[in-house]
Amino acid sequence: MEEKLHKFLTEKLPEKEADAILEELITQEMDADLRKRLAKTLDQEHGITREHGKRKTKVRYLGYILAAAASISILIALVFYPNTSMDNPQLLAQQYLQEQHFSHPGTFKGADSTMERQRSQAIASFNNGDFSNAITHFNTLTSPTAEDSYYLGLSYLMDEQYGPAIGNFEKSMATSERFMEEARWFMGLAQLLEGDTEKAEETLNGIDPNAWKYKEARSLLEKMKNK
Known part of the structure; x- marks a missing residue:
């Protein structure tokens, strides 16, 4: 069993x-x-x-x-x-992911353009835990911001579509430093859950000692080393 x-x-x-x-x-x-x-x-x-x-x-x-x-x-x-x-880094990654509470801060009320309405629908779906629908709406945005890419990455991650999640985290980090720490951490989890331990190790090693989730990253790296 x-x-x-x-x-x-x-x-x-x-x-x-x-x-x-x-x-x-x-x-x-x-x-x-x-x-x-x-x-x-x-x-x-x-x-x-x-x-x-x-x-x-x-x-x-x-x-x-x-x-x-x-x-x-x-x-x-x-x-x-x-x-x-105790011995499974992927299981530990899933634990970290499941313990995380996700919430988009929202957007301004009174969206008066098609793109803003789609963004509002994407945010509402995300905050309701309907990640599949959030993916659909985020992907309709013709000029996504770093924030859009980050939350689209999270939506893919929670929907267990790790490849697209990684791509959107990379896009968010390339566009702005605003979500750099968060995107790097979740990208590392996505890479590990996808089975790309080499990339996951590289990403997690890039988390600065003063950055968010540094201790958790070191725990994962330790499990990966002993696997």
């Missing part, structure tokens, strides 16, 4: 296969004793009780409620398969 869990966590599987693995995992592992262990971990380490930990949308995600929504696969791995989570 641990081999299947590792595949579930590190590979982008067809939804049917991923659901089958998760169903098997829950069936095998979630007996009375393990449910108690899970409840104890949620309560003691994350302050989540049963009434707060309600299921959200897809079965793969239960709500890792401290920051937004977290993957049930990550939670189960942390509780029942600690060695898997």
Whole structure:
């Protein structure tokens, strides 16, 4: 089962296969004793009780409620398969990503052009967690700003389209330094989750000691070195 869990966590599987693995995992592992262990971990380490930990949308995600929504696969791995989570840089990258709360600051009201209306729709979709629709609207912008490219990159990243995410982060950094630290960090995560460890290492090594997410970058690099 641990081999299947590792595949579930590190590979982008067809939804049917991923659901089958998760169903098997829950069936095998979630007996009375393990449910108690899970409840104890949620309560003691994350302050989540049963009434707060309600299921959200897809079965793969239960709500890792401290920051937004977290993957049930990550939670189960942390509780029942600690060695898997400790040694896997991609899993750690997913943890960092799921713990991050994303919110676009918005735009001015009264948008009076087609582009501004599309931008407003993109922002609304992004803030609602509808990343696929956000991608559609951001891509209609004929003259995207560094901010547009950055949030489009985030939308692709959350939609697990790592190649386009990387491209938009690069575009944002080339256009302006405003989102440089954030874009570099998330680009490193995207490269790692895509499987390009060499590029991820180069990107994460470029994070300055005084920059945002430096400690997390060093943790990922350490995991990558020991992999």
